[in-house]
Amino acid sequence: MDAELMQREFMYPGHVACPGCGAAIAMRFLLKALGEKTVMIIPACCWSIIAGPYPQSALKTPIIHCAFETAASTASGVRAALDMLGDTETTVVAWAGDGGTFDIGFQALSGAVERNDNFLYVCYDNEAYMNTGIQRSSSTPYGAWTMTTPGRDWKKMRKKNIVEILAAHRIPYVATASIAYPDDFIRKAKKAKEIKGSRFLHVYTTCPTGWRIPSEISIKIARMAVQTNIFPLYEVEDGTRYTINYRPREYLVREYFRMQGRFRHLTDKDLDQIQKMVDEDWQRLLSKAGQG
Amino acid sequence: MTAEIKNRFLIPLSWITTEGNKTGSWRFLRPRFENKTAxxxxxxxxxxxxxxxxxxxxxxxxxxxxxxxxxxxxxxxxxxxxxxxxxxxxxxxxxxxxxxxxxxxxxxxxxxxxxxxxxxSATDTPSHKERIAIAGGGPSGLSAAWFLSRLGYQCDVYEASPEVGGVLRWGIPAYRLPKDAFLQDLRHLEEKGVGIVTNKRIDEDFLKDKDDAYSAFIVACGHGKGQKMGIPGEDNPLVIEGLDFLKNIREEKSVGCEGTTAVIGGGNTAIDVARSVIRLGGKAVIYYRRRRGDMPAFDEEIRMALEEGVEIFELLSPAEIRRDNNQLLLSLQKMVVSGEESGRARVVPDGKKQETVRVDRVIRAIGAKPQEAWMNPPDNGADVQRLSHSCLVYKKGQKPVVYAGDLTNETKSVTHAIASGKQAAIALDVLFREGFAAVPKKLDLCRIGNGQAHSIEIYTGGRRKERSxxxxxxxxxxxxxxxxxxxxxxxxxxxxxxxxxxxxxxxxxxxxxxxxxxxRCFNCGLCNGCDNCRLFCPDLAVIKNGEIRTINYDYCKGCGICVVECPRNAMSLEEEENT
Known part of the structure; x- marks a missing residue:
């Protein structure tokens, strides 16, 4: 990363994210890429807390806190207002967690991107409703423990593939990014900034608290998610053109699962099953990218 | 401004930052920058x-x-x-x-x-009054001179040959170490102002220092005399000493190598001799009493010798040499492995089984010893300190003497000789400044990690001292x-x-x-400024000022990401005190 990008920060310390929070790192990277001419729309999510209690703010850019289900529609409105003011320079960003994207904010998101409204929607995905106390969402992966999928009732449904859903809307740009790959992340955020229309970034953000992992391996876990093909790094342009950005070393998924408390109950048989699912998804992605 | 205040009544608008929250109080683990030892x-x-x-x-x-x-x-x-x-x-x-x-x-x-x-760069001028004499201009003697002059001492190196260098100049063949390479290194020694006296053989009386010209002596005369095999017929003029043979080549004297040359030994000298014989157009056969894997010569040297056509026969020990016209009949006793000693095979004669080969000369390279007995360090005593690479002697009423190089080193290599010269220099400096008794402790303080090596940079308080x-x-x-x-x-x-x-x-x-x-180097334990610590910190608590990185403990929550993401372990995570 070049020195100028390393140097510029649009976040303040003293925010109240948990130690090792991936979402805090993701916000730092995103703003490094986008710069100060950015408006953040934040629905109910961890970041509503992280940004600080009133009257504090953890960001040097404006934030609009909005209702849980309204990130995309608020972004549409802010964009329209800026356009009326003749401000085409400012980037409007909806910054929502997986709950506000996959579940509660889903219809607003689908509606806004169907209209191809001109904003960047970033979902920072920590795979459950974390700030309310770790409840499962439709982003929670198969096999995970949460407060609402406890004990033997661990989640038996697969994680919703949000990237495919967004790609199916044929919007100009959908991509995945990870906090463990800052250069790739920042390149995608910059690319997204320059594109007109609806853009969607799906960002993998570790949650040490909710995943029952030590905070210091936050980045390592994120890297392993990519290297096991659980969270591949790729882009979809216009809903059709797939590019895989990183060919991983293909570690076994069990190495990733064994490091996390939320998967501790899984047996070897379960892990074999998960490995099959991951392999299958990866093959499907490869064939979409014309590499299958 | 007015608009802002008006807005604050319409919707709540933040007007201060989160910097007031000193989240460092959450921390129970404390990261810190700590360079370590590779x-x-x-x-x-x-x-x-x-x-x-x-x-x-x-x-x-x-x-x-x-x-x-x-x-x-x-x-x-x-x-x-x-x-x-x-x-x-x-x-x-x-x-x-x-x-x-x-x-x-x-x-x-x-x-x-x-x-x-x-x-x-910058040669430091001599700052101490003590002057030190060094007997022997081989790698250990020259190293001692280099480190002593860096510590501010004047020294003179006495060498018996017409040129200094010892094994570097006269022993190792040119295909491994060309003369120019040695002269290149000698130049900075000369520029340091080290006095070099050649063609001056030192004797025992020299240590008595009748003229009172020196404050201390270093004896680094090396092992210049080949050991004998102790078998009948060994005194034949066609039986040549390996070190002499190599020296003759380096002096560009003609050495005959026609026909077959038997080389006895398994060390680097034996390999050097055999490979030199090949280069002079002869045939070289090495006879070694143990197995090939037991040879003390470096594997790479043995491999290259074989490539070049040297033949190696193992488990054969010379028993007798007889003259037959202009040739020699070399009888070899067959050996068998009877066990192991210090990682090598222990061998014993295999009954009376012998074989005899006809060769044109025998070159002996089975090890060397000091040329004269006084060069050996004295036996133990209260005034003798046996150090890892040297031996310090400070007898009452006499000047301190350090024995160094091959005379004291268990492993006889150039690098160990350099280590020895360095240890001798540090030992003398400590002795002059803090006395005889302080030497072992001071040397221990400038060891690198838990190893045998010492660092002059650590000794003189350079930046390397800061590493754990x-x-x-x-x-x-x-x-x-x-x-x-x-x-x-x-x-x-x-x-x-x-x-x-x-x-x-x-x-x-x-x-x-x-x-x-x-x-490709991991740079184990040494920060190379990759900035991962700063990049991944969720709390913006790693601060870079110029090239110096620090942690802002006001905000660091102690998540430890910086420590794990440091590729080279140049950071440490410790439990916070008072938690």
């Missing part, structure tokens, strides 16, 4: 700062890298060629793919120094930041060319290749 540098007898050298090469700072070698070792051109590089055996990268080619990097820096005519003595293990390196890359192999002369001449075998490498190879 295993290679602890494994280098001369204690070179290898991770720093590789880092500087990777950054293209060749002069700084070369001077970093010079800090701990005055012989980069020599060691870049003849050192048996134990460092590479300790290299953590060896547990990942292949060790860094540290040896080749040292050679590269020496070549670069010669090409761009690097000079060792913890030796970085492979498991502590974050290999996610490295990719498998094969190590470089320096180009070599073709075997056909090697057989014909004494030209140097190992050729030069380009700067581009060197930079790439040095970039």
């Amino acid at each position: 295993p290679c540098s602890a494994g280098c007898p001369a204690g070179e700062d290898i991770p720093l050298i590789e880092m500087l090469i990777a950054q293209g700072e060749f002069k700084e890298a070369w001077e970093t070698i010079l800090t701990e070792n005055p012989f980069p051109a020599v060691c870049g060629r003849v050192c048996f590089h134990p460092c590479e055996g300790f290299c953590n990268r060896g547990s990942y793919d292949e060790p860094i080619a540290i040896h080749t990097m040292e050679r590269f820096l020496a070549d670069t120094a010669s090409r761009y005519d690097f000079r060792a 003595s913890h030796i970085v293990e492979f498991s502590e390196v974050n290999t996610d930041y490295f990719t498998f890359t094969p190590r470089i192999r320096p180009p070599l002369l073709l075997v056909e060319e090697r057989r014909r001449s004494f030209n140097e075998i190992t050729l030069k490498i380009s700067a581009g290749i060197a930079i790439e190879e040095a970039g």
Whole structure:
């Protein structure tokens, strides 16, 4: 990363994210890429807390806190207002967690991107409703423990593939990014900034608290998610053109699962099953990218 | 401003930052920057700062890298060629793919120094009144002179031969160590103002110092006298001493090598002799009493000797030599392995089984000893300190004497000789400043990690002193930041060319290749400014000021990401006190 990008920060310390929070790192990277001419729309999510209690703010850019289900529609409105003011320079960003994207904010998101409204929607995905106390969402992966999928009732449904859903809307740009790959992340955020229309970034953000992992391996876990093909790094342009950005070393998924408390109950048989699912998804992605 | 205030009534608008929250109070683990010790540098007898050298090469700072070698070792051109590089055996990268080619990097820096005519910077002027005499101008004596002059002493080196260098000048053949390479290193010693007196053989009386010219002596005369086999017929003029044979070649005297030459021994001298015989057009056969795997010669040397056509017969010990016209009949006793001793086979005669070979001469290379008995260090006593690489003697009413080099070293290599010279210099400095009793403790303080090597930089309080003595293990390196890359192999002369001449075998490498190879280095325990700590900190608590990085403990929550994401273990995480 070049020195100028390393140097510029649009976040303040003293925010109240948990130690090792991936979402805090993701916000730092995103703003490094986008710069100060950015408006953040934040629905109910961890970041509503992280940004600080009133009257504090953890960001040097404006934030609009909005209702849980309204990130995309608020972004549409802010964009329209800026356009009326003749401000085409400012980037409007909806910054929502997986709950506000996959579940509660889903219809607003689908509606806004169907209209191809001109904003960047970033979902920072920590795979459950974390700030309310770790409840499962439709982003929670198969096999995970949460407060609402406890004990033997661990989640038996697969994680919703949000990237495919967004790609199916044929919007100009959908991509995945990870906090463990800052250069790739920042390149995608910059690319997204320059594109007109609806853009969607799906960002993998570790949650040490909710995943029952030590905070210091936050980045390592994120890297392993990519290297096991659980969270591949790729882009979809216009809903059709797939590019895989990183060919991983293909570690076994069990190495990733064994490091996390939320998967501790899984047996070897379960892990074999998960490995099959991951392999299958990866093959499907490869064939979409014309590499299958 | 008015608009802002108005808005505050319409919707709540933040007007202060989160900086007031000192989230550092949450912390129960405390990260900190802590450079540590790399295993290679602890494994280098001369204690070179290898991770720093590789880092500087990777950054293209060749002069700084070369001077970093010079800090701990005055012989980069020599060691870049003849050192048996134990460092590479300790290299953590060896547990990942292949060790860094540290040896080749040292050679590269020496070549670069010669090409761009690097000079060792700022010579420090002698600041101490003590003057020291050094007997022997081999690698240990010259090293002692180098380190003593760096510590501010005047010294004179006395050498019996017409030129200094010892084994470097007269022993090792030119295809391994060309004369120019040695002279290149000798130059900075000369520029240091070390007095060199050649053609002056030292005797026992010299230590008595009748003129009172010196404050201390270093005896570093080496092992210059070949050992005898102790068998009948050994005194025949066709039985030649290996060291003399090599010396004659280096003095460009003609040595006959026609026909078959039997070489007795399994060390580097034996291999050097055999390979020289091949180059002079003769046939060389090595007879060794143990097995080939037990030979003390370096594996690489043995391998190349075989390539060049040297034959090696094992488990044969010379028993008798008889003259037969202009040839010799060499009887060899067959040996069998009866067990193991210190990692090598113990062998005993296999009954009376003997074989006899007809050869044109026998060259003996079974080890060497001091030329005269007084060169050996005295037996133990209250006034004798046996150190790891030298022996310090300070008898009442006499001047202190340090015995160094082959005279005291268990492993007789050039690098160990350099280590010995360094230890002798430090020992004398401590003795002059703080007295005889303080020597062991002071030496211990400038050890690198838990190894045998000492660092002059640590001794003189340089930046290396700040590093922790913890030796970085492979498991502590974050290999996610490295990719498998094969190590470089320096180009070599073709075997056909090697057989014909004494030209140097190992050729030069380009700067581009060197930079790439040095970039493979993990730089174990040494911050190279990669900035991962700063990049990944969720709390913006790693601050960079110039090239200095610090942690802002007002905000650091102690998550530990910086420590784990440091690729080279240059950070540590400790439990916070008062929690």
